[in-house]
Amino acid sequence: MWPDFRSQCPVASALDIVGDKWTLVVLRTIFAGRHRYGDLAEMPEAISSNILADRLERLESYGLITKAPYQQNPVRHEYRLTKRGADLLPVLQQLATWAARHIPGRWSAPRWFSEGKPEDFYPAKS
Amino acid sequence: MWPDFRSQCPVASALDIVGDKWTLVVLRTIFAGRHRYGDLAEMPEAISSNILADRLERLESYGLITKAPYQQNPVRHEYRLTKRGADLLPVLQQLATWAARHIPGRWSAPRWFSEGKPEDFYPAKS
Numbered sequence: 001m002w003p004d005f006r007s008q009c010p011v012a013s014a015l016d017i018v019g020d021k022w023t024l025v026v027l028r029t030i031f032a033g034r035h036r037y038g039d040l041a042e043m044p045e046a047i048s049s050n051i052l053a054d055r056l057e058r059l060e061s062y063g064l065i066t067k068a069p070y071q072q073n074p075v076r077h078e079y080r081l082t083k084r085g086a087d088l089l090p091v092l093q094q095l096a097t098w099a100a101r102h103i104p105g106r107w108s109a110p111r112w113f114s115e116g117k118p119e120d121f122y123p124a125k126s
Numbered sequence: 127m128w129p130d131f132r133s134q135c136p137v138a139s140a141l142d143i144v145g146d147k148w149t150l151v152v153l154r155t156i157f158a159g160r161h162r163y164g165d166l167a168e169m170p171e172a173i174s175s176n177i178l179a180d181r182l183e184r185l186e187s188y189g190l191i192t193k194a195p196y197q198q199n200p201v202r203h204e205y206r207l208t209k210r211g212a213d214l215l216p217v218l219q220q221l222a223t224w225a226a227r228h229i230p231g232r233w234s235a236p237r238w239f240s241e242g243k244p245e246d247f248y249p250a251k252s
Contacts, residue, residue, distance in 0.1 A: 002229065006171040010225035010232040011154045011218050017229075018221075019147040028137045045132040084228050090220040092137050095144075098217060099136035102210050103128065103143075106136040 001061065017062055018088065022047060026055045027085060028092055030065065031113070031121060035078040059085065066123070086121035127187060143188055144214065148173060152181045153211060154218055156191060157239070157247060161204040185211065192249070212247035 005013045018024050029043045041052055056079060059065045064085035070078045093116075096109050112120075131139045144150050155169045167178055182205060185191045190211035196204045219242075222235050238246075 005229075006151075008231060008233045009151075009154070009170065010222035010229070010235060012151050012171050013229050013232055014221035014225040015147055015150055019145070019150070021141055021145040024141055024145070025132075025135075025138050028135070044135065045138050087224055087227060091217065091224060094216040094220050095140035096136035098213055099140040101213060103131075103136070103139050105134060106139055107134045109136060 001063065014091075017064075018091070022051055022055050023059065024088070024092060024095070026052065026059065027064065027081075027088060030079055030081055030085075031089065031092070031116075035080060036070070037077065037079075040079070064088070080123060081121050083118075083122050086118045089116060089118045089121065127189065140217075143190075144217075148177055148181050149185065150214070150218060150221070152178065152185065153190065153207075153214060156205055156207055156211075157215065157218070157242075161206060162196070163203065163205075166205070190214070206249060207247050209244075209248050212244040215242060215244045215247060 003016055005016050007013070018027075025043070025045055025047070026040065029040050034040050034043070037052070037056075040056075041047065041049060056065070056067070060067050060079075062084075063082055065079045065081055067077045067079055069075050093109075093114060096113070099106050100108070129142055131142050133139070144153075151169070151171055151173070152166065155166050160166050160169070163178070163182075166182075167173065167175060182191070182193070186193050186205075188210075189208055191205045191207055193203045193205055195201050219240065222239070225232050226234070
């Protein structure tokens with residue numbers, strides 16, 4: 001399930017999982033309540049379809065999201081955060097805090113994001 | 127100085143700057159007190175020399191580190207965090223916290239790291 005890690009450093013290891021331009025942007029979009037492929041594909045950053053499909057597959061293989069069908073014929077899936085995925089919220093929040101402070105003209109973060117806790121996004125018990 | 131951003135989202139914009147496998151690993155090594163090229167090249171993740179040189183150049187162009195000569199003939203440089211770079215410490219801390227929780231067998235973070243504040247790493251006033 002996990003890749004080969006470059007070292008046992010927790011920072012480097014986390015980046016072996018989420019260290020690229022797109023993985024955390026896809027995750028942000030799922031935090032924002034977009035769960036279906038078509039909704040995710042419409043994110044403002046214009047992600048290409050093959051990159052989106054690849055990142056969703058990787059996120060699922062690392063246990064950060066789950067994939068489940070919501071319709072048959074044709075089958076369509078939706079993607080939901082696991083606890084492991086939801087626990088990345090503080091990373092996203094700190095990235096946003098840094099950008100807000102150092103890059104002019106960024107959108108301000110909505111309250112559900114800046115004041116959210118990972119637990120708010122944990123999967124509902126069934 | 128800044129790149130073209132994919133959007134004005136602060137998360138996506140931060141990742142336009144630091145969203146890759148190596149940038150934050152190089153920054154971590156500078157936080158750890160390795161300031162010279164030769165010391166940075168010896169990090170346990172076995173970074174290649176061309177990637178290290180590229181990331182240092184990018185970090186400098188984005189104002190996250192400064193580069194200054196510490197010796198002449200041949201000239202050698204050292205790299206120091208700026209405030210903007212030091213302000214990424216909480217991102218590194220949250221990545222490490224997540225990895226410690228979800229990836230078995232990681233090194234435990236030293237105290238200067240887990241309890242550090244960005245201000246502790248701001249450049250000394252001269």
